[in-house]
Amino acid sequence: MMKINIRNMKVDQEGTIASVKVGGELGRRLRDMGLVPGTAVKVQGRAPLYDPVALRVKGFTLTLRNNEADHIEVEIDG
Amino acid sequence: MNICVALGGNPNAGKTTLFNALTGSRQHVGNYPGVTVDRKEGRYVQNGHDIHIVDLPGTYSLTAYSVEEVVARDFLVNECPRVTINIVDASNLERNLYLTIQLLELGIPICVALNMIDVARSRGIEIDHQKLSRLLGVPVVPIMARSGFGKQALMAAVERVAQQPLPQPLRVSYGRDLETTIQSMEQVITKHGFLTDLYPARWIALKYLENDAQILEKGRATEARIADQLVAETQKVGAHIEETLETYPEAMIADHRYGFISSMLKQGIVKERFDKNRLFLSDRIDKVLVNRFAGPLIMFLVLFGLYQLVFTYSEVPVGWCETVFEWLSDVVSTQMPDGLLKSLIVSGVIDGVGGVLGFVPLIMFMFLGIAVLEDSGYLARVAFMLDRIFQIFGLHGSSVMAYIVSGGIAGGCAVPGVMATRTLRSPKERIATLLTAPFMNCGAKLPVFALLIAAFFPNSQARMMFLITLISWSGALLAAKFLRLTVVKGPSTPFVMELPPYRLPTFRGLMIHTWERTWQYVKKAGTVILGISILLWAAMTFPRLPAAQVAQYAADRDHMVAQASPAITDELARWTGDTPLSAGAARLKRELTASRGRQSAAALRYSLAGRIGGGLEVVSRWAGFDWRTNIALLGGFAAKEVIVSTLGTAYSLGAANDDDAQASIASRLTAEPGWRVLTAWSMIVFVMFYAPCFVTIVSIVRESSWRWGLFSVIFNTSLAFCVSVGIYQVGSLLGY
Numbered sequence: 120m121m122k123i124n125i126r127n128m129k130v131d132q133e134g135t136i137a138s139v140k141v142g143g144e145l146g147r148r149l150r151d152m153g154l155v156p157g158t159a160v161k162v163q164g165r166a167p168l169y170d171p172v173a174l175r176v177k178g179f180t181l182t183l184r185n186n187e188a189d190h191i192e193v194e195i196d197g
Numbered sequence: 198m199n200i201c202v203a204l205g206g207n208p209n210a211g212k213t214t215l216f217n218a219l220t221g222s223r224q225h226v227g228n229y230p231g232v233t234v235d236r237k238e239g240r241y242v243q244n245g246h247d248i249h250i251v252d253l254p255g256t257y258s259l260t261a262y263s264v265e266e267v268v269a270r271d272f273l274v275n276e277c278p279r280v281t282i283n284i285v286d287a288s289n290l291e292r293n294l295y296l297t298i299q300l301l302e303l304g305i306p307i308c309v310a311l312n313m314i315d316v317a318r319s320r321g322i323e324i325d326h327q328k329l330s331r332l333l334g335v336p337v338v339p340i341m342a343r344s345g346f347g348k349q350a351l352m353a354a355v356e357r358v359a360q361q362p363l364p365q366p367l368r369v370s371y372g373r374d375l376e377t378t379i380q381s382m383e384q385v386i387t388k389h390g391f392l393t394d395l396y397p398a399r400w401i402a403l404k405y406l407e408n409d410a411q412i413l414e415k416g417r418a419t420e421a422r423i424a425d426q427l428v429a430e431t432q433k434v435g436a437h438i439e440e441t442l443e444t445y446p447e448a449m450i451a452d453h454r455y456g457f458i459s460s461m462l463k464q465g466i467v468k469e470r471f472d473k474n475r476l477f478l479s480d481r482i483d484k485v486l487v488n489r490f491a492g493p494l495i496m497f498l499v500l501f502g503l504y505q506l507v508f509t510y511s512e513v514p515v516g517w518c519e520t521v522f523e524w525l526s527d528v529v530s531t532q533m534p535d536g537l538l539k540s541l542i543v544s545g546v547i548d549g550v551g552g553v554l555g556f557v558p559l560i561m562f563m564f565l566g567i568a569v570l571e572d573s574g575y576l577a578r579v580a581f582m583l584d585r586i587f588q589i590f591g592l593h594g595s596s597v598m599a600y601i602v603s604g605g606i607a608g609g610c611a612v613p614g615v616m617a618t619r620t621l622r623s624p625k626e627r628i629a630t631l632l633t634a635p636f637m638n639c640g641a642k643l644p645v646f647a648l649l650i651a652a653f654f655p656n657s658q659a660r661m662m663f664l665i666t667l668i669s670w671s672g673a674l675l676a677a678k679f680l681r682l683t684v685v686k687g688p689s690t691p692f693v694m695e696l697p698p699y700r701l702p703t704f705r706g707l708m709i710h711t712w713e714r715t716w717q718y719v720k721k722a723g724t725v726i727l728g729i730s731i732l733l734w735a736a737m738t739f740p741r742l743p744a745a746q747v748a749q750y751a752a753d754r755d756h757m758v759a760q761a762s763p764a765i766t767d768e769l770a771r772w773t774g775d776t777p778l779s780a781g782a783a784r785l786k787r788e789l790t791a792s793r794g795r796q797s798a799a800a801l802r803y804s805l806a807g808r809i810g811g812g813l814e815v816v817s818r819w820a821g822f823d824w825r826t827n828i829a830l831l832g833g834f835a836a837k838e839v840i841v842s843t844l845g846t847a848y849s850l851g852a853a854n855d856d857d858a859q860a861s862i863a864s865r866l867t868a869e870p871g872w873r874v875l876t877a878w879s880m881i882v883f884v885m886f887y888a889p890c891f892v893t894i895v896s897i898v899r900e901s902s903w904r905w906g907l908f909s910v911i912f913n914t915s916l917a918f919c920v921s922v923g924i925y926q927v928g929s930l931l932g933y
Contacts, residue, residue: 138443138444139448140443142445142447142448144262144690144691145691145693146445146447146448147258147260147262147447147451148257148262148691148693149691149693150447150448150451150452151257151258151260151295151451152257152292152693152695153291153292153295153455155448155451155452155455156452157452158455163480163483164483164484164487165489166487166581166582166584166585167487167489167490167492167493167582167585168585168586169585170584170585170588171581171584171585171594171692173483173487173581173696177289177291177292178288178289178291179289179292179695180480180483180695180696181693181694181695181696182577182581182692182693182694182695182696183691183692183693183694184584184588184692187691187692187693
């Protein structure tokens, strides 16, 4: 098990959210969308310019910018 | 039963579709006071019901971060709907229930509409709605909003809820660390009756822990002493949690809410046949549509296609409108005696109202197009693909729509462009977009460019048009960046956005959406524009040329006629326009027309507008504009189309509406000593960037506030002036 940032995940790579270390409006938005520790995520794709990133969470797709995704740490196998 | 029912739920959960299915055509749209959030209301009249339904803005949560959330929450608390229908997407249950839990914590009577059970089933998801209803303690009715399935059962359940007493607020357990604090805060709140007339005590405690700006403010205003005590408790537990668990109270609250939901769902409510994250049709489409290489190409084609469709197909109805108004002004012209009243009705009223209504087909088609892109889910993909570029300038991926519609591909219109910013949910980005979208080259600016290009750059027309498009894009993006660094500064709104599955838009939804927007435009813009158009007419008419001068021009013309041979005057008097005139008669006719042209030019110069134009020469000379250009630009406030025709009048060529006349203005300008290539550049840039036309300003005011409308007039004109002066002065220095 190792922890990495979403920015460094490859397309189709899966993992489990370990922590979301941001407060304020961004933190709230992320949590409202179900990005809480213990949730499984998968990188579904990236925009043509690599940013934003599309994530698969709880059965739906959401997008966020890389600098927003930086606050999310994901545990991955291997 | 005559009650008020609210309809709330996540964006993309099918809320609008359900609202349309319930109310049909018995609905109307307004605004919540002070904000540009649509407030839709309608009536459900069936089987003896007469239920007033209010559609709340779609939200994921009930915090106080976005306008939509504040509006929804305030409505639920202050206007106390008897029942709230919470629409929940069955194929996306876990996240949708997050809002449901918050509604239950607020202690309001709700009824869950489990929507899109067909989609969920096709994805292999089966939901035991009876069990869900037992665990939530509220009715859960499966529905399909698109087909209307289940709507009777839903309304029957709503009626049952309305007859029951108000429910107790739901108590979710937030874990040992927080629970102690919450309960002690609850006691303080209950003991002092602190805001409890509006909210449940436990909910207030939670909002303090969540650091909710609106509640904190209300608390301070109500009783500062208790508010301080609650804040102190919050800070204490916050510090403790941060030290021991490295997290925030609000994060813990969210975790526990989701924990509550997943433990509930684990009790056999959801059966999934497939892996939750497997790729469905929608995801497979996305593999192509947002592909790194094919995506941008397809997007360009789609946007370009939409644009072509809208502007090509609206041409015909726009033509009809023009014909009707031309006919009307012809009738009035022939039936009424010459004079001020006729001039007012033809030039002020008919031209003004015609100008507004002429846009209507365009706006209808544009909104139909946008509604298709939005309802199908493609717009979210466009925002996703372009966000990286727009982010640099402090904008949002969705800003592209407004830019393109406004004339990002030359020939759009800023009015629907400004209205298209409604799809942007980030407030700062939205203001920056709607203020800069009018910099794009709308269809009305094109004749001005065409005229100047034809006169001064006859050999590089296409290249010039392309260059002009580039300049307006760079101008708009840089101005947006400037605005985001000054008047609408601040960090960007989080982009966190759902990519909804692709859906086929419903015909009814599209029609309602298009009709609403069009009607709002006609109603509001129509009244204001009429007034302004009359004002402009008055400014260009009064004060009138002194009688002595008018008599002088008339005497001149009489003199011309008297000098000509009787044969020629006779030929001209009998002439119906079908046969070619003899050389002598043609010359006389030309001279007479020229004299009338000189008279209109003199009258224009003498009018208020002419005096203002003359007065402005002191300043405008810096940019190379004389009084004639000034009047034309002043007229451009009404509509940019007016610029060319006013130039025509000012250069005593008569109103220039046809190609011949435009060509003659072009040749006149090149011959004019004050005009050279540099002047043309200066004017092109000025027309591109200066104040939007009045219809656009009215739209800006409606989409934001009158302050931003005023700002756009001042800011845009100053910007345009600075750039034009820069070009003209530097160019002059360099000897151009």
